Amino acid sequence: MSCCHRLLNLPASILVTVMAVLVFSFGVAAQAPPPPPAGATAGQVFKNVMVLKDTPADQFIPAMQFMASSLGTTCDTCHMQGAPEKDDKDEKKAARKMMEMMFAINKMNFEGERNVTCYTCHVGSLRPGVTPPVAGDDAAAAHPERDKNAPAxxxxxxxxxxxxxxxxxxxxxxxxxxxxxxxxxxxxxxxxxxxxxxxxxxxxxxxxxxxxxxxxxxxxxxxxxxxxxxxxxxxxxxxxxxxxxxxxxxxxxxxxxxxxxxxxxxxxxxxxxxxxxxxxxxxxxxxxxxxxxxxxxxxxxxxxxxxxxxxxxxxxxxxxxxxxxxxxxxxxxxxxxxxxxxxxxxxxxxxxxxxxxxxxxxxxxxxxxxxxxxxx
Ligand code: HEC
Ligand code: HEC
The missing domain is CATH 2.50.20.10 (Lipoprotein localisation LolA/LolB/LppX)
Structure with a gap:
């Protein structure tokens, strides 16, 4: 439950929505503040939302979960502990561009139908492969991991x-x-x-x-x-x-x-x-x-x-x-x-x-x- 453990570190203002959507449903927060007014957008409820600002606020955290599971990551890949509104991680900035790209692909090719998602390309990994794997092994397709201590x-x-x-x-x-x-x-x-x-x-x-x-x-x-x-x-x-x-x-x-x-x-x-x-x-x-x-x-x-x-x-x-x-x-x-x-x-x-x-x-x-x- 790394997602929910993390949520408890969020600032109070964000907990409003987050708890309504997630924590409350797990029955953790007996004193949960009221959920955002019906019809509120993510832009109204959160501090620093640009691409998804017109999204209904109650779909926002589920969208975050969708990204995390599509990429096989946790929330921490894109967010600093306790400060999800900050833009200090490259992955978060990349994700914004990726959302724009995904919307554009679907608009240009599929009449706006959501045929391509984060999962279509990422299939559970942060860096999608570019080369089809050879029989019995996917090393040829995998993204190599860098290593600062590697020998020359x-x-x-x-x-x-x-x-x-x-x-x-x-x-x-x-x-x-x-x-x-x-x-x-x-x-x-x-x-x-x-x-x-x-x-x-x-x-x-x-x-x-x-x-x-x-x-x-x-x-x-x-x-x-x-x-x-x-x-x-x-x-x-x-x-x-x-x-x-x-x-x-x-x-x-x-x-x-x-x-x-x-x-x-x-x-x-x-x-x-x-x-x-x-x-x-x-x-x-x-x-x-x-x-x-x-x-x-x-x-x-x-x-x-x-x-x-x-x-x-x-x-x-x-x-x-x-x-x-x-x-x-x-x-x-x-x-x-x-x-x-x-x-x-x-x-x-x-x-x-x-x-x-x-x-x-x-x-x-x-x-x-x-x-x-x-x-x-
Ligand atoms: C792949 C990167 C990525 C992952 C993984 C991710 N987020 Fe985000 N998150 C973003 C981006 C990008 C935004 C800003 C969205 C926008 O500008 O439309 C954001 C915004 C937020 C915000 C709004 C902060 C504010 O006040 O502006 C919250 C809260 C948040 N994320 C929580 C989570 C949680 C909880 C998880 C795990 C379930 C998670 N995120 C996973 C990229 C990510
Ligand atoms: C059309 C295919 C495609 C779609 C759709 C797509 N991505 Fe990507 N994504 C890529 C490719 C390709 C890269 C670059 C990988 C590399 O650097 O080798 C990438 C890179 C990223 C990175 C940076 C990874 C890193 O640290 O190098 C993040 C974060 C990311 N995507 C998130 C998302 C999210 C979130 C979505 C859905 C909103 C999404 N992507 C949709 C293809 C896609």
Whole structure:
């Protein structure tokens, strides 16, 4: 009952209405002053009401409760204890603008019918999400929490490199050939090979019953191949391939992200992880989550820009094992709003020779006619 506990701190003049509306109904105030005259407006009864001044006074506190429950907050989020007429909280000022906005949206789009409310957007949180969540997790959509005591991004990155085994150990490997399986949410498993060569080539080959499908980045260009043909990869998909293809990603974090913002600890699969948001000029941000206990990068969320909002792809890394002196993840899960799949490796060879042909885009695409290639 935080709302009512708070009400008891209100100045006497306000208690007049408040008690009539709320406290009186709980039977707390035997000596409750009389309710405001029938027909009184909020503007007449309260001290500093602007947007809702013409609202019937007896609907005013219920309106406050509506805001609090729509945003998942208490009264204190917008009000100083005992002085609700003061405008010293940014949230209160924001709420006034939001009310105006809500009225305007409904007037302009819904003939004044109240189809959009605080709850439509806020759905119980103070800061509404802007990105649809990926399958099974809403971290990609959530608003990160700031943390004044967060370490510098450089320190988080340095700890990550140390956790992997240190720069010298990481540089001992310049190619990886990986064999494993891709598991879909529906339980179907498919054999998969991934070839990665420093500094930035990568080919992931999935062996479907009806033929191979590959996602390839040759260091510059990206393309997808399948029995349906070849499709060049551009825009946000290409940016994602650049990140995945960066063989020494851990060592290059500072170069890739000239600007960073460090946020508080969030939960990744139940474990606390430090969120560092990497900012690149003219490109959507990338969220990097470093496990607080191990220092390892356990999640990366990247976004593809659209005119309406961003689409998120979340990659969770797990099962870190030592290979040629440095740790590499033997498992990763890729989640998008429409589904998720997991890659589990059972064999990884370091510094094995990789045929350059793996990364060459087929010269004559075998026809694009029968539908787009499967994208994974
Ligand atoms: C999201 C922010 C927000 C929350 C949460 C909120 N209020 Fe308010 N409150 C406001 C705003 C904004 C006004 C001024 C409204 C206006 O100008 O039309 C206001 C005004 C008031 C006033 C009038 C003060 C005066 O004399 O001018 C009272 C009383 C009040 N709120 C009580 C409450 C109570 C009780 C709760 C919890 C149930 C609550 N508020 C929750 C934003 C909020
Ligand atoms: C059309 C969608 C929409 C509606 C309707 C809406 N809001 Fe918001 N509100 C937002 C967005 C978006 C933000 C900005 C969040 C951010 O800063 O990232 C926001 C921010 C706020 C904030 C500031 C939060 C903070 O501290 O950063 C408050 C308070 C708030 N809204 C209250 C309300 C109230 C009260 C209503 C109903 C009268 C309302 N909103 C209706 C979308 C909406």
């Amino acid at each position: 991004a450089d320190a988080v990155f340095a700890r990550y490199i140390q956790a992997l085994g240190g720069e010298a150990a990481i540089r001992k490997t310049n190619s990886r050939v990986m064999h494993g399986q891709m598991e879909m949410a529906n339980g179907i498993k498919t054999a998969m090979d991934v070839y990665a060569v420093a500094p930035n080539k990568r080919a992931a080959v999935v062996k479907f019953p009806d033929g191979e499908s590959a996602t390839v980045f040759d260091g510059e260009r990206g393309f997808l191949t399948s029995r349906h043909g070849v499709r060049p990869v551009t825009g946000g998909e290409l940016e994602a391939q650049q990140l995945d293809g960066d063989f020494y990603f851990s060592l290059r974090l500072k170069d890739i992200f000239p600007k960073t913002r460090v946020f508080g600890l969030e939960k990744v699969n139940g474990q606390p992880a430090r969120l560092v948001v990497g900012v690149r000029e003219g490109k959507p941000p990338v969220r990097l989550y470093f496990a607080e206990d191990s220092g390892l990068l356990v999640r990366m969320v990247r976004y593809v820009e659209t005119p309406l909002g961003r689409n998120a792809t979340q990659v969770d890394y797990a099962d870190f094992r030592e290979l040629n002196g440095a740790k590499v993840p033997f498992q990763w899960t890729i989640a998008r709003p429409n589904g998720a799949f997991t890659v589990k490796l059972d064999k990884v060879e370091a510094n094995a020779a990789v045929d350059e042909k793996r990364f060459v885009m087929p010269a004559t695409p075998p026809g694009m006619g029968d539908g787009p290639p499967k994208h994974y």
